[in-house]
Amino acid sequence: MLTQSNPDPLASYREDLALRKDEGRLRSCKRVEPISALDGESMRVEVDGQSAINFSSNDYLGLTRDERLREAAIEAIRQYGTGSTASRLVCGTNALTQSLEASVAAFKHAEAALVFNSGYQANVSILQAILEAGDWVFCDKLNHASLMDGCLLSGARWSRYRHLDLQHLEERLKTAPTQARKWIVTDSVFSMDGDYPDLAALVEIAERHGALVMVDEAHATGLYGATRNSGLVEQFGLSDRITLQMGTFSKALGGAGAYVAGSRLMVDTLTNKARGFIYSTAQPPAVIGTALKAVEVVQQDPGPKQRLWENVACFERLAKEAGLASRLSLPLQSAIVPVLIGDDRKTLQVSQTLLDAGYFAQGIRPPTVPPGTARLRIALSAAHTQPQLHGLVGALTRILN
Ligand SMILES: Cc1ncc(COP(=O)(O)O)c(C=O)c1O
Incomplete structure (x- = not known):
């Protein structure tokens, strides 16, 4: 309802969203759907309709479908x-x-x-x-x-x-x-x-x-x-x-x-x-x-944890062989791999290019991370297969170079 003292009480919300859009910081939820049966290949998903391997999930041990x-x-x-x-x-x-x-x-x-x-x-x-x-x-x-x-x-x-x-x-x-x-x-x-x-x-x-x-x-x-x-x-x-x-x-x-x-x-x-x-x-x-x-x-059950750390080691080895060691600040201390890009819009572009190549790693922008440190956040899981890790490192190498 419009009042005399404040003709458009919603204006600041509109302006805030417009500013976020201008700055490349607007957020919205992507639709991420598993596309295999519960017992199938768990990390293959559809991201807004695009098929990809999910490297954004915190399901480090693959237990969500256990x-x-x-x-x-x-x-x-x-x-x-x-x-x-x-x-x-x-x-x-x-x-x-x-x-x-x-x-x-x-x-x-x-x-x-x-x-x-x-x-x-x-x-x-x-x-x-x-x-x-x-x-x-x-x-x-x-x-x-x-x-x-x-x-x-x-x-x-x-x-x-x-x-x-x-x-x-x-x-x-x-x-x-x-x-x-x-x-x-x-x-x-x-x-x-x-x-x-x-x-x-x-x-x-x-x-x-x-x-x-x-x-x-x-x-x-x-x-x-x-x-x-x-x-x-x-x-x-x-x-x-x-x-x-x-x-x-x-x-x-x-x-x-x-x-x-x-x-x-x-x-x-x-x-x-x-x-x-x-x-x-x-x-x-x-x-x-x-x-x-x-x-x-x-x-x-030590199995999932063992598979996760094997995957972390495998990713690290492949990334080193591909010359990405300094780019990815290897060695890793966890299953989380930040790929620093810096600029917010560029981060979204890199994330989209990676998605087009079949790998989903969400772009993380301020205020979740400090200004100027926007990044892709890759999360490795026990549920990833080694061919999926090979594929990811290949795509990253092409895109980051
Ligand atoms: C370090 C840390 N603490 C707390 C939380 C919040 O946990 P939850 O997602 O269960 O709300 C998160 C992430 O979501 C986190 O990364």
Whole structure:
């Protein structure tokens, strides 16, 4: 409705979208459809009607189609129905949810765990709950948006250090009053860069300065660790020195939702203060059943993880032979391969050219990444075949040269 004081209250939305379009930053969803039966070639998809091999998915272990997870989801529906009916504290906690939380606590070698509906919701809610006025929070500059949003909403004093630069972190820590409570918050594997900090050194610095640590293992859960495959915290042997380990079921674990693991004190605090936990309907049983099975599968079946790291090694070898080592910042530290392009529009063009060649790697632009660092983000999976990796490297070599 038009009013006299503001003749077009929608104008700024229109202008904002027009500006984004001009800058090559307009976002819209592509339709991505699997085109083989559930048991078939899982990474072949149609992207807005174009057939391609999917290198954009975070299904690192190929578990989204795993028979064991699918059966667990169906069994949960059979037993509990389709919805959870209320928030966790009202009547949305059943035996399946309690088993999942117990199993995550054991997986992460923690006293207790709490499940959230998504990683985004978990991070925002956790940080809002644990950070109080007068606290200081120190973040890697490239932390995931959900961690940044949680810090912003918390009202705590927020300080950012250069990506992976632990010396800079220590300088920042020295600027905080000694008596202030300090938290250091970092991704373990960075979602757009595929690298990770020296967590052991980070924890030493934290302990020297009396700071608590929260780590986001969204892109590490199921992929690192010699015994349980629970993430980088396990790989670094730091389970009992990190106050909060957060992670998701939505990536390597092939489902949806998130967890946080820590002491009983911290989990009770979050149960009482994390608004996204308190004020949202619990996840449907199928999602909980899938996550419970996935946590079991990644601990008991080494096959998918082995295939993933073989694929990472194969991609790396092929890329080196093709002369792409410096272009792709090899060696890789994870299954994420950023291909830095810089310019936003050019990134979209390169992504489209690659799609025309039959390979789908999404172009990532600001604000997801800093201005001037637009890139293709290639994600490797256990479900890729070696001929698909050969094909991708061949296409990349032609396009990037
Ligand atoms: C590091 C990191 N944390 C949290 C999230 C959010 O998790 P979810 O997709 O489950 O909301 C993501 C990605 O989606 C992520 O990359």
